[in-house]
Amino acid sequence: MSGDAAIPGPAGTADAAGLLAPQGLGRKLKAAAASSPFYMGIILLLLVAFFSFLHPATFASSYNVRNIFLDASVLLILAVGTTYIMIAGGFDLSIGSVLVFSGVVAAQVMLQFGTDSLLTVALGFVVALACGTAWGVFNGFCITRLRVSALISTLGSMGAALGAAYLVTDGSDIRTVPNALIALGHGSVGGVPWLVVITAVVSVIGGVVLHMTRFGRHTYLVGSNPEGSRRAGINVSGHLLKLYALSGLLAGFAAMLSLGRFSTTTLEGHANDPLEAITAVVLGGTALTGGRGTIIGTVVGVFIPAVLANGFIIMGIQPFWQMVVIGFVVIAAVYADQIKRQKGERL
Amino acid sequence: MSIAPAGSKGDAILQARGITKRFGHVEALRGADFDAHAGEVTALIGDNGAGKSTLVKILSGVYGATSGQVLVDGGPVSFASPSDAHAIGIETVYQDLSVCPDLSPSANMFMGREALRPGLLGRLGFLDNPTMRRESAVAFQRLKVALKDMDAPISSLSGGQRQSVAICRAAMWAKRVVFMDEPTAALGVVQTARTLDLVRRIRDTGVAVVLISHNMRDVIQVADTVEVLRLGRRIASMRNQGITVPDLVGAMTGALDTVPESEPGVAA
Ligand SMILES: Nc1ncnc2c1ncn2[C@@H]1O[C@H](COP(=O)(O)OP(=O)(O)OP(=O)(O)O)[C@@H](O)[C@H]1O
Ligand SMILES: [Mg+2]
Numbered sequence: 001m002s003g004d005a006a007i008p009g010p011a012g013t014a015d016a017a018g019l020l021a022p023q024g025l026g027r028k029l030k031a032a033a034a035s036s037p038f039y040m041g042i043i044l045l046l047l048v049a050f051f052s053f054l055h056p057a058t059f060a061s062s063y064n065v066r067n068i069f070l071d072a073s074v075l076l077i078l079a080v081g082t083t084y085i086m087i088a089g090g091f092d093l094s095i096g097s098v099l100v101f102s103g104v105v106a107a108q109v110m111l112q113f114g115t116d117s118l119l120t121v122a123l124g125f126v127v128a129l130a131c132g133t134a135w136g137v138f139n140g141f142c143i144t145r146l147r148v149s150a151l152i153s154t155l156g157s158m159g160a161a162l163g164a165a166y167l168v169t170d171g172s173d174i175r176t177v178p179n180a181l182i183a184l185g186h187g188s189v190g191g192v193p194w195l196v197v198i199t200a201v202v203s204v205i206g207g208v209v210l211h212m213t214r215f216g217r218h219t220y221l222v223g224s225n226p227e228g229s230r231r232a233g234i235n236v237s238g239h240l241l242k243l244y245a246l247s248g249l250l251a252g253f254a255a256m257l258s259l260g261r262f263s264t265t266t267l268e269g270h271a272n273d274p275l276e277a278i279t280a281v282v283l284g285g286t287a288l289t290g291g292r293g294t295i296i297g298t299v300v301g302v303f304i305p306a307v308l309a310n311g312f313i314i315m316g317i318q319p320f321w322q323m324v325v326i327g328f329v330v331i332a333a334v335y336a337d338q339i340k341r342q343k344g345e346r347l
Numbered sequence: 348m349s350i351a352p353a354g355s356k357g358d359a360i361l362q363a364r365g366i367t368k369r370f371g372h373v374e375a376l377r378g379a380d381f382d383a384h385a386g387e388v389t390a391l392i393g394d395n396g397a398g399k400s401t402l403v404k405i406l407s408g409v410y411g412a413t414s415g416q417v418l419v420d421g422g423p424v425s426f427a428s429p430s431d432a433h434a435i436g437i438e439t440v441y442q443d444l445s446v447c448p449d450l451s452p453s454a455n456m457f458m459g460r461e462a463l464r465p466g467l468l469g470r471l472g473f474l475d476n477p478t479m480r481r482e483s484a485v486a487f488q489r490l491k492v493a494l495k496d497m498d499a500p501i502s503s504l505s506g507g508q509r510q511s512v513a514i515c516r517a518a519m520w521a522k523r524v525v526f527m528d529e530p531t532a533a534l535g536v537v538q539t540a541r542t543l544d545l546v547r548r549i550r551d552t553g554v555a556v557v558l559i560s561h562n563m564r565d566v567i568q569v570a571d572t573v574e575v576l577r578l579g580r581r582i583a584s585m586r587n588q589g590i591t592v593p594d595l596v597g598a599m600t601g602a603l604d605t606v607p608e609s610e611p612g613v614a615a
Binding site for chain 2: 221234291341
């Protein structure tokens with residue numbers, strides 16, 4: 001009987017300290033220093049230092065810093081969702097339109113509700129989150145059940161959601177937003193704008209869930225090898241559906257923040273959101289092919305274009321240069337990443 | 348998790364009877380039989396397109412069979428998904444590797460079966476990375492697979508090392524059967540020898556190892572029994588005693604039929 005050598009299995013407790021010993025902090029730091037978020041973080045710091053040095057009174061003023069953070073906050077919330085989607089190997093082009101649609105419906109509902117209280121705002125949030133999630137579930141359904149590619153599915157709902165938003169408002173912005181919401185959009189806590197606080201909380205939660213939970217781990221696995229994940233017993237379609245729903249939910253959430261900040265539905269203001277979010281996520285080192293990426297990278301990726309645009313304006317350079325520069329930087333960043341990877345990878 | 352130990356050596360642990368599988372009008376399997384025994388290496392051989400991979404995928408829950416029966420420890424079972432096969436202790440190293448190159452060895456080892464932290468954090472879905480890393484290290488150590496870095500993505504490993512991760516994963520979770528679909532196809536001489544050693548070590552733990560290979564010398568080196576598949580049917584099942592490469596080639600190509608090909612219940 002050779003069966004008595006049966007595998008102790010995952011509960012086995014043999015002492016493997018020898019194998020584990022080299023996984024020290026030093027190695028982790030070394031790995032982190034070689035990662036894209038680290039490089040990009042350095043670039044961001046250099047940009048900040050450069051503009052602050054040239055224009056300390058304007059660029060580094062608390063008013064300006066506040067503005068940069070406020071400008072980045074709505075985009076960062078969208079980009080958190082896009083990070084999940086892209087790590088899972090997907091795409092979501094609809095987030096800008098979904099944001100507009102959710103904002104329009106929420107504004108309309110709050111208007112009909114009449115009163116101007118925290119309750120009205122809470123109702124608005126529920127409506128916006130529900131609208132965003134519904135579009136996300138629709139995207140997920142088209143992608144996982146109807147098997148229409150993510151690019152086409154979300155391109156379709158990008159058009160459909162924006163059209164529907166125009167239908168709801170007859171084509172003009174709703175400018176009546178509850179004061180309670182505007183107070184949220186303009187208020188601060190301890191000198192830090194509420195929007196920035198909320199965005200920070202969303203990003204931290206997004207990062208913790210992505211990097212520390214099973215949900216996050218499955219996001220990486222599904223993006224790295226979908227068929228392998230399926231064979232490993234992961235419900236790949238179900239997971240993707242959840243991720244598109246999450247992306248829609250975050251777009252709905254961002255819609256309320258946008259309403260609070262601008263006191264209007266900004267129908268025309270979000271056409272570029274998905275591309276800006278994707279740009280930020282890619283700058284932050286998330287692979288288009290899925291399987292790799294971090295939230296901290298995305299945060300850096302959101303701030304590089306934001307700082308650049310702001311700095312150019314302050315220096316009196318036409319802000320359009322920011323678009324030109326960022327366009328080339330994205331290409332360069334992905335190229336550098338590929339070269340690095342080819343060196344590190346043995347085939 | 349309590350799992351009955353693998354049976355004693357020689358017990359028929361997994362059997363397939365009269366398996367058919369159609370893909371549209373392609374008949375990949377036409378009444379195939381199969382037997383694997385505890386503590387033995389069973390080689391499954393056959394020409395390209397004979398149906399080996401299809402049979403393995405049916406026996407590991409990836410595909411449903413069109414008809415036929417699968418028996419585990421003599422009792423009929425049916426797998427609706429790979430998880431059902433996993434639950435019974437059947438693991439597979441697929442011909443097209445099922446590892447995630449962007450993740451670490453331990454993330455791959457626990458893919459789809461992640462260990463969670465105890466208590467509330469665990470219920471919230473928080474991963475227990477130290478435990479997964481430790482138990483992966485134990486599994487690698489037990490099968491004498493040396494990996495430099497337990498945290499780096501396995502895309503930085505060589506093809507053979509990646510293959511070892513897939514094999515160790517199967518070995519770590521398997522309680523009854525490990526299928527390996529051409530695990531040495533892409534490997535050099537040294538890595539192949541190591542993989543065959545791995546096959547023996549896993550067999551010695553008492554599980555049944557099913558090895559698919561086109562390399563007849565490998566088969567003769569490690570197999571206890573050889574099952575030959577041709578055109579979707581088992582046409583021979585032999586003990587590996589004094590078998591020669593020409594015997595195996597003859598059986599695969601049909602130049603030498605050891606078993607009459609008339610079997611009941613075969614779709615026309
Ligand atoms: N998903 C599928 N759809 C359609 N036909 C398939 C599918 N999978 C396998 N087949 C067909 O079934 C037959 C058996 O294929 P299978 O992959 O099982 O052969 P194999 O013995 O593993 O061959 P190889 O040695 O080349 O790996 C082939 O004719 C193949 O084309
Ligand atoms: Mg095959």
